Amino acid sequence: MLLSRNGITRLVATGVYAVPLRGFSTAAGGSSGAVAALGARGGSTVALGEKEATRLPQEREEVAERHAKGQKENVSYWGVPPSKVTKDDGTAWNWSCFRPWETYKADLSIDLKKHHAPLTALDKLAFWTVKSMRFPTDIFFQRRYGCRAMMLETVAAVPGMVGGMLLHCKSLRRFEHSGGWIKALLEEAENERMHLMTFMEVAKPRWYERALVFAVQGVFFNAYFLGYLISPKFAHRVVGYLEEEAIHSYTEFLKELDNGNIENVPAPAIAIDYWQLPKGSTLRDVVMVVRADEAHHRDVNHFASDIHYQGRELKEAPAPIGYH
Secondary structure (H helix, E strand, O other): OEEEEOOEEEEOEEOOEEOOOOOOEEOOOOOHHHHHHHHHHHHHHHHHHHHHHHHHHHHHHHHHHHHHOOOOOOOOOOOOOOOOOEOOOOOEOOOOOOOHHHOOOOOOOOOOOOOOOOOOHHHHHHHHHHHHHHHHHHHHHOOOHHHHHHHHHHHHHHHHHHHHHHHHHHHHHHOOOOOOHHHHHHHHHHHHHHHHHHHOOOOOOOHHHHHHHHHHHHHHHHHHHHHHHHOHHHHHHHHHHHHHHHHHHHHHHHHHHHOOOOOOOEOOHHHHHHOOOOOOOEHHHHHHHHHHHHHHHHHHHHHHHHHHHOOOOHHHOOOOOOOO
16 A cells, blocks of 8 residues: 655555555545554454464353353354254254254155156157166176165266256246246255265265266266256156166165065164154165155156156246155
């Protein structure tokens, strides 16, 4: 900051901001008081950095004392308190990734055998694209259905997020509603992600399986992104067929459990709370509700593709929000 008095020009800097000496004015004719205010802000920022090491331990102790006394606590300067959530019986809610009002009971009565016959050239392309993706999966995982489920969910959680993101951007560009489809697709993505979080408790992936997830997700995300930009009806049809394959995979999973080839271990706690399963539920119960979810996703995506085939946009048909 250039400062002048009696023909003398000076530059005084403290911290981030230049601070004028008392009685000097800026060369641009600005107020020295305003610049001094900026200097004070800069000085306080520097002081904050110096005091950080001593302030944080003190804050932790204060928070611990308030917590011990049952007082409401703030975890940051901005005063956003941590939410206190309990179950219906008054016990503490253990999950921060989802809340009690986001849980549900899966509809196990859904028809698992429904299939969209590929009649058009685009449908056949979508059908055989999914079939070609299944072939290397069968070879790699064979009958290790726990790890297979994890791989499946890392892929299945991508389309809903990509579709919802693109519809979100489209809604912003056109200044129009999406008919609820943004929320419906993001719900699907979150539901698939919860499948993954559940199976992570059952089967621990090996390092090369994690590496495979990186590669497959990177390729699939970009391929689906481009596919959705080019043809949403094709993209949704691919997901519809992908969910049909998921139903088949989980049906085989159930057969292995029933035959005793896979141990029917107790259901993870996260699954019991998320699907409102009764206490004492097992892995078989978890696979049943996950398979039902996949059947619902199958219906949603075939429905979305049909809307596009009719020459309409998704916003013209009500989105199946909450239809897991």
